[in-house]
Amino acid sequence: MSIVKAYGAQSPTAALELLEIERRDLKHDDVKIKILYCGVCHSDIHTVRNDWKGSKYPVVPGHEIVGEVIAIGEDVKKFKKGDKVGVGCMVDSCQNCEACNKDLEQFCEKGMVGTYNGKDQILGGHTFGGYSEKIVVKEDFVLSIPENLELKAVAPLLCAGITTYSPLKHWNVKKGDRVGVIGLGGLGHMGIKLAKAMGAHVVMVTTSPNKSQDAKRLGADEVLISKDKQAMETMANSFDLLLNTIPVKHDINPYLKLLKIDATMVMVGAIEPLEPVHGGNLIMGRKRVAGSLIGGIKETQEMLDFCGEHNVVSDIELIDMPYINEAYERVINADVKYRFVIDLESLRN
Amino acid sequence: MSIVKAYGAQSPTAALELLEIERRDLKHDDVKIKILYCGVCHSDIHTVRNDWKGSKYPVVPGHEIVGEVIAIGEDVKKFKKGDKVGVGCMVDSCQNCEACNKDLEQFCEKGMVGTYNGKDQILGGHTFGGYSEKIVVKEDFVLSIPENLELKAVAPLLCAGITTYSPLKHWNVKKGDRVGVIGLGGLGHMGIKLAKAMGAHVVMVTTSPNKSQDAKRLGADEVLISKDKQAMETMANSFDLLLNTIPVKHDINPYLKLLKIDATMVMVGAIEPLEPVHGGNLIMGRKRVAGSLIGGIKETQEMLDFCGEHNVVSDIELIDMPYINEAYERVINADVKYRFVIDLESLRN
Incomplete structure (x- = not known):
């Protein structure tokens, strides 16, 4: 395990603040990602504020993650160091039920593992999302990003x-x-x-x-x-x-x-x-x-490839990590065109 | 025009009673039907009582009609005297719009003509349904009844x-x-x-x-x-x-x-x-x-043929015309297994 910096909330009413969280050691089929950008989704706010109930604290939100591969497990085939990759709303599923076999992991019969506030199958406890320096994700849930797209504007594609x-x-x-x-x-x-x-x-x-x-x-x-x-x-x-x-x-x-x-x-x-x-x-x-709920991993890759072919990205406003609490208020007031994206360099500095 | 006996209501609060109504003369593509049986649909009651607004009085309900052909216009090809036929919820449509061309006359862009309380395209005024001795219907809206089915139990197939x-x-x-x-x-x-x-x-x-x-x-x-x-x-x-x-x-x-x-x-x-x-x-x-709303004419014929093949009819309770007001109360109280069907002989006697 390693300790990384993140931003999260300690309770439904608390502001987001700098935290230290644990990331697992690299397993044979894992990809370790240095997070470059992370989009801000309205679901992040709902989870931070426990609007849908069941939030576990601290909540570290973020499921529109774009980053760079910095290490791979020995069995990883699809990615190598330096690749630009994405992680969306899921980091795991049973990969064995009827839904998963139809590439509909979002409807996994045993429950897909959300990128944050999901049930962490490896470390126990709950998962932490992309408002963070780094993340370790099973290869099958990591996506390739077409080279021609602007990375920071790709982040919202992973959910929106x-x-x-x-x-x-x-x-x-x-x-x-x-x-x-x-x-x-x-x-x-x-x-x-x-x-x-x-x-x-x-x-x-x-x-x-x-x-x-x-x-x-x-x-x-x-x-x-x-x-x-x-x-x-x-x-x-x-x-x-x-x-x-x-x-x-x-x-x-x-x-x-x-x-x-x-x-x-x-x-x-x-x-x-x-x-x-x-x-x-x-x-x-x-x-x-x-x-309709997000999409399966195969379809998410297809979407990214489609966006590459058609030069489609999100309209974004890039922010630094500490601005997140103000950004949340602006999301709630629909005062953003059209997605905030966090520059995670601001967390590392 | 000819005058025939029917049962209908003169106002939303009136009981159904014996009336005389007009039926049109046979046109070249018309079929004249002696009504043998007519099912009692909950929609009949809604229309009699003006629950859906727009009811025109007198209301003569009934759109689950089974009868015998007693005359045909000179261009009628599909039916001959003596044939057992059915009429369901529609007696006309524009037969020319996108919906009609897809055999979805129930969604005719100009509005299908309901078997009762529809806009009568020929006589003017509104249409009168199957609680009646006879009806005249355009050939295209008349259905063939498979010979093996019990006629009175077929009536509810035309709507239910x-x-x-x-x-x-x-x-x-x-x-x-x-x-x-x-x-x-x-x-x-x-x-x-x-x-x-x-x-x-x-x-x-x-x-x-x-x-x-x-x-x-x-x-x-x-x-x-x-x-x-x-x-x-x-x-x-x-x-x-x-x-x-x-x-x-x-x-x-x-x-x-x-x-x-x-x-x-x-x-x-x-x-x-x-x-x-x-x-x-x-x-x-x-x-x-x-x-989903009833079905088009082609599909209604397909349904009747399917019922013929599989020996499917409705479970009914046969009643005489004067019992109709009591029957309505029992329909409202869900006290019928499972459809009242009127024996129109009781109107002729």
């Missing part, structure tokens, strides 16, 4: 990117499809970029007219203001897929009316009870509501 | 049958699939029979332990009592499809937990707001909730 890419791929978005992305935040801005790169006609659906210009800059072909009843009526029954990134409780009924017959709205943001859905809005037009 | 058959087929139920049918009423009892005939392992999901025996008689392989938390836990993540026939507002969250990864619960009963769905119950396991 795969969370939006996976449903777009799973529901088979193709050239010319009308895709609506609902909500313009960390997830939504990646949804626009990825759907556009897949060739879709992308409509940004937002309550805020002042987000129109930015949505178009990010690649949206049109903007639909969801408070404008007439505009909503005009686009009724016109969408092949809706990607709903709104992170809080809301009324999905008006959006269901936008779907074509047999089309689906995929929920990726709100992990809480929604407003009541009217059965008639599903029955008329055989419409569907589904959920 | 297709409403459950269509989602089972659309979601591709096949031999060995685990299908849960939620709620044992008119729809649920057909859901069990049809899923079983498709080769599925059928589990009846009900709040009422006293329905177990009957569910098994109808073909259910197992019964799951939804109030039994331990039993629900045991069957978590085990269903390929859930067919939810509950006709009123309820909490679908416990049922979502029964679905396998990527599996769907199809709502066919509740045309009203449901209790709030927890986003996490969709996101974990990429689960789906969908709706």
Whole structure:
């Protein structure tokens, strides 16, 4: 074991502060990574503040990790020292159940091991995430980063990117499809970029007219203001897929009316009870509501490769580690375009 | 035009009573049907009582019609005098939009014409349903009934049958699939029979332990009592499809937990707001909730042919026309196994 520096919270109400945590010794199939950048996901805040219950302290968040390989175990085949790699929301799973065998480790029947606040299978206790100098991760959960992408802007792809890419791929978005992305935040801005790169006609659906210009800059072909009843009526029954990134409780009924017959709205943001859905809005037009959770490791690699081919990265604001508490307040106030990324050099200095 | 006898209601609060209504003269593509039997659907009651608003009076309900062809227009090819035929929930549609071209007339972009309380395209005013001696229907909306089936027990197939058959087929139920049918009423009892005939392992999901025996008689392989938390836990993540026939507002969250990864619960009963769905119950396991509305004409014929092959009909209680008001009270109290069917001879006598 080695002791490394990290930032974390000692209780649900404490600010994040400098901590020392343990990282395991390199096992035969492990990769040791010097963390260069780590994205700030809203889930980090939920976990720090125990919003979803079950948080274990200290919480060291961070599951949008980009770094450089500094050592490998003797059986590691895919990576070598100096490689630029990523780690997303998972660092382990049983790798043996029906879900894992289908490359859906996020739904592992025995429970995937979260990059932070997961059950550490090796050291015991719970896992610590990417707000840290270094991390040791099993090779199978480490991802290759295409060389042409800007490293710091890649970090958010590991969660926000795969969370939006996976449903777009799973529901088979193709050239010319009308895709609506609902909500313009960390997830939504990646949804626009990825759907556009897949060739879709992308409509940004937002309550805020002042987000129109930015949505178009990010690649949206049109903007639909969801408070404008007439505009909503005009686009009724016109969408092949809706990607709903709104992170809080809301009324999905008006959006269901936008779907074509047999089309689906995929929920990726709100992990809480929604407003009541009217059965008639599903029955008329055989419409569907589904959920989607990040993506498996194979699909995450596919997403990174796709981003390499299409030059897609996140829009970020780079921050130093000590700024994290202020950054959290700004995330909560939706005051970031569109993802904070921590420069971990600021932790080493 | 001709005048025929019917039963209908003059206002939302009136009892059904004997009326005289107009039927159109035979057009070149029309079939004139002497109605033999008509099933009693809960929608009839909702329409009579204006529960869904927009009812036009007098309401003459009935969209589970079985009868005998007594005359045909000069261009009618598919039917001849004496044929036993059925009419379901629709008597017309534009037959020219994207939905109609996909054999989904129930979702016709211009609005399908309901068998009752629809906008009558020929006579003007609104359509009158099957609680009547005779009906005149466009050939394309008339269905052939397999000769081996008992006519009076076929009537409910025209609505309850297709409403459950269509989602089972659309979601591709096949031999060995685990299908849960939620709620044992008119729809649920057909859901069990049809899923079983498709080769599925059928589990009846009900709040009422006293329905177990009957569910098994109808073909259910197992019964799951939804109030039994331990039993629900045991069957978590085990269903390929859930067919939810509950006709009123309820909490679908416990049922979502029964679905396998990527599996769907199809709502066919509740045309009203449901209790709030927890986003996490969709996101974990990429689960789906969908709706389904009857089925197109082509699929309704396919359903009837399937029922002919597999000897599937409804369990019915045959009643005379004047009993209808009492029957409605019993439907509301779920006191029928499992569908009332009116013998229209009782109207002619």
